[in-house]
Amino acid sequence: MVDFQKLLAKTEILAAAARYDVSCASSGSRRPRQSGLGSGLPAGVCHSWSADGRCISLLKLLLSNACAYDCAYCVNRCSNDGPRATLSAREVAELTVNFYRRNYIEGLFLSTGVFTTPDETMERMVEAVRLLREEYCFHGYIHLKLVPGASPLLVERAGRLADRVSVNIELPTAASLQRLAPDKDREAILAPMRQAAAGIAAARAGRKGKRPPPVFAPAGQSTQLIVGATPESDREILTLSAALYWHVQMKRVYYSAYVPVGAGNRLPAPATPPLLREHRLYQADWLLRFYGFRVEELLDAERPQLDLHLDPKAAWALAHPELFPVDVQQADLHLLFRVPGIGVRSARRIVTARRHGRLDAEGLCRLGVVLKRARWFLTAKGRSLGDEAWRPERVRRLLLEPPPAPSTAMPSAQLSLFPPSSVITGEL
Amino acid sequence: MIVRYDGTLAGLLTVCGRVASGSLPEPEGIQRPPYPDAGLFDAVVPVEADSATAAQLCARVCRDISPRSFGYLRQAFLSEQPGIELSISRYLAFGWKVGAQLDCHLAQADVHAVHCWARRTAHEAHRLQGLARFRETADGTWYAPVRPDANVVPLLARHFARRLDRPWLLHDVGRGIGALGRDGRFVLGTLECRDEMRWSAEEESWQRLWRGFHRHIAIPERASRCRQRRFMPVKYWEYLVEMG
Numbered sequence: 132m133v134d135f136q137k138l139l140a141k142t143e144i145l146a147a148a149a150r151y152d153v154s155c156a157s158s159g160s161r162r163p164r165q166s167g168l169g170s171g172l173p174a175g176v177c178h179s180w181s182a183d184g185r186c187i188s189l190l191k192l193l194l195s196n197a198c199a200y201d202c203a204y205c206v207n208r209c210s211n212d213g214p215r216a217t218l219s220a221r222e223v224a225e226l227t228v229n230f231y232r233r234n235y236i237e238g239l240f241l242s243t244g245v246f247t248t249p250d251e252t253m254e255r256m257v258e259a260v261r262l263l264r265e266e267y268c269f270h271g272y273i274h275l276k277l278v279p280g281a282s283p284l285l286v287e288r289a290g291r292l293a294d295r296v297s298v299n300i301e302l303p304t305a306a307s308l309q310r311l312a313p314d315k316d317r318e319a320i321l322a323p324m325r326q327a328a329a330g331i332a333a334a335r336a337g338r339k340g341k342r343p344p345p346v347f348a349p350a351g352q353s354t355q356l357i358v359g360a361t362p363e364s365d366r367e368i369l370t371l372s373a374a375l376y377w378h379v380q381m382k383r384v385y386y387s388a389y390v391p392v393g394a395g396n397r398l399p400a401p402a403t404p405p406l407l408r409e410h411r412l413y414q415a416d417w418l419l420r421f422y423g424f425r426v427e428e429l430l431d432a433e434r435p436q437l438d439l440h441l442d443p444k445a446a447w448a449l450a451h452p453e454l455f456p457v458d459v460q461q462a463d464l465h466l467l468f469r470v471p472g473i474g475v476r477s478a479r480r481i482v483t484a485r486r487h488g489r490l491d492a493e494g495l496c497r498l499g500v501v502l503k504r505a506r507w508f509l510t511a512k513g514r515s516l517g518d519e520a521w522r523p524e525r526v527r528r529l530l531l532e533p534p535p536a537p538s539t540a541m542p543s544a545q546l547s548l549f550p551p552s553s554v555i556t557g558e559l
Numbered sequence: 560m561i562v563r564y565d566g567t568l569a570g571l572l573t574v575c576g577r578v579a580s581g582s583l584p585e586p587e588g589i590q591r592p593p594y595p596d597a598g599l600f601d602a603v604v605p606v607e608a609d610s611a612t613a614a615q616l617c618a619r620v621c622r623d624i625s626p627r628s629f630g631y632l633r634q635a636f637l638s639e640q641p642g643i644e645l646s647i648s649r650y651l652a653f654g655w656k657v658g659a660q661l662d663c664h665l666a667q668a669d670v671h672a673v674h675c676w677a678r679r680t681a682h683e684a685h686r687l688q689g690l691a692r693f694r695e696t697a698d699g700t701w702y703a704p705v706r707p708d709a710n711v712v713p714l715l716a717r718h719f720a721r722r723l724d725r726p727w728l729l730h731d732v733g734r735g736i737g738a739l740g741r742d743g744r745f746v747l748g749t750l751e752c753r754d755e756m757r758w759s760a761e762e763e764s765w766q767r768l769w770r771g772f773h774r775h776i777a778i779p780e781r782a783s784r785c786r787q788r789r790f791m792p793v794k795y796w797e798y799l800v801e802m803g
Binding site: 133138164181182268390497 | 663665666685692694701719723724725765769772773774777778780782787790801
């Protein structure tokens with residue numbers, strides 16, 4: 132019988148301690164189907180959204196928020212006051228399977244404070260996941276944090292049990308790490324990361340063979356960088372991300388706008404977290420991974436920060452007026468990727484659809500192109516979709532204009548003509 | 560000419576099959592129950608569902624166009640959007656002309672309409688894969704009520720059959736249909752719950768735990784109710800444990 136009172140108190144403390152970890156993806160895992168509870172879904176599923184608008188797909192918990200380290204940016208640092216709690220492996224397993232059966236979650240995200248030595252802490256984490264996989268026969272998604280400095284043997288076991296493993300870099304440079312997290316050592320962070328990358332690559336390579344090796348973190352590994360706590364520029368951050376994507380085949384790098392946590396902090400406290408900067412970094416990150424951009428194209432030594440007012444692709448396009456406007460009928464796929472307002476999907480759809488007829492503005496809309504932005508950069512049927520002459524300065528001004536305020540001329544009574552659901556969701 | 564069918568996929572496929580074989584002219588409207596009043600000069604032709612014709616058409620679509628097109632057609636049909644039948648009928652008429660290339664004509668109006676509504680259905684099904692909430696009843700069946708816009712229970716049932724290890728019941732409250740599953744299999748049928756549900760002893764406590772988790776996982780400094788609503792529209796809150 133579960134002691135619900137105690138479990139509720141612990142869950143609340145440990146969820147609040149885990150919430151600064153951004154990662155919530157449950158996608159990308161192909162695990163062989165087994166009998167028992169749960170299955171992976173490569174597309175991933177979001178199960179809820181919290182009051183800050185972030186998706187909840189995994190039961191995000193710390194095993195314990197007691198921590199021996201004193202990292203200035205972390206809510207669980209030993210010098211921070213606050214309630215501490217520790218879950219047993221069985222409590223973690225009970226919470227996971229009961230939430231999973233009710234379809235509240237897609238799986239478990241387990242992290243922890245380093246309450247004893249890294250090895251002992253990691254061993255407790257691995258034991259909790261083993262119990263869940265082997266005794267509870269749970270085959271849902273598990274994201275397991277690797278503790279910096281944990282032994283290779285434990286990292287290996289973690290990779291065999293989890294769908295995704297991760298170790299957070301948090302601060303982009305060794306100097307910042309030294310200053311804000313004196314107990315952590317950059318090499319201790321990178322070693323498990325390299326080992327996981329090698330394990331993932333080995334398991335992938337053997338997958339198609341006659342006797343496939345046991346799975347190792349089939350959904351890959353991820354990491355997280357804090358934005359705004361230290362003076363690093365966007366260029367330094369994105370260069371690091373690009374290196375992680377190409378050299379350790381990182382699946383995702385998450386960016387977390389710094390939120391000051393707890394009193395008596397050694398860090399300056401910004402009035403609000405730099406959410407817009409975080410958003411621009413994600414946009415640039417997408418351009419690196421899916422659109423064929425390189426960091427040097429987006430940022431250089433003279434301009435080390437992303438433009439906060441303009442999305443990075445539009446900023447790049449306006450800095451290269453000689454390439455535009457492009458013709459939708461002729462431009463090759465990789466150039467279409469670079470047109471603001473055209474995504475990977477709509478670019479591919481354009482290439483498919485234009486074989487069967489000439490595209491015009493209406494057709495482009497049907498393909499999912501955001502003409503509001505794309506029209507200034509495109510010609511169709513020999514005519515520009517925006518102005519007659521291509522004037523980058525004017526386009527910049529138009530793109531920076533705030534969207535027109537919703538018309539107040541329409542009497543509110545007219546809204547009742549639509550079904551109530553469409554008024555709420557804005558869907559037609 | 561206005562065609563009336565019984566509102567089932569087999570019925571619509573029968574209509575399309577008759578049109579394709581030439582025994583029925585290209586319709587100007589296709590209506591499902593409840594039928595609207597016919598216009599004064601409308602010629603109304605009722606068509607009865609015929610499973611043999613429907614199966615034949617299904618095979619023909621898969622052979623002469625592509626199995627993927629049949630998938631789009633079915634998902635668009637499940638959207639139950641008014642007028643979707645006529646789009647489907649024209650989509651097929653265009654498909655007989657262009658064959659396997661049908662789904663590449665992305666800018667053609669009927670192809671776009673069918674793809675668009677198929678995507679909406681698939682999107683809602685994907686959303687509810689996350690937003691359906693099961694509750695443990697006193698007799699040990701796990702019950703999840705939903706009220707979707709599109710008829711997504713047939714799409715959801717497969718998903719839950721694959722992952723749940725207890726008997727479960729998924730109920731589309733608005734349409735009065737449901738899926739009952741156990742041991743990886745399921746059946747679809749009409750469903751009506753007459754009695755008040757009785758929950759297991761622990762159900763309320765697990766719900767309280769989930770609400771507590773849900774409250775504490777949000778970062779107060781980033782609070783944004785409007786973002787939350789954008790992703791999780793109020794129409795789904797009715798059966799959401801954490802939003803009730």
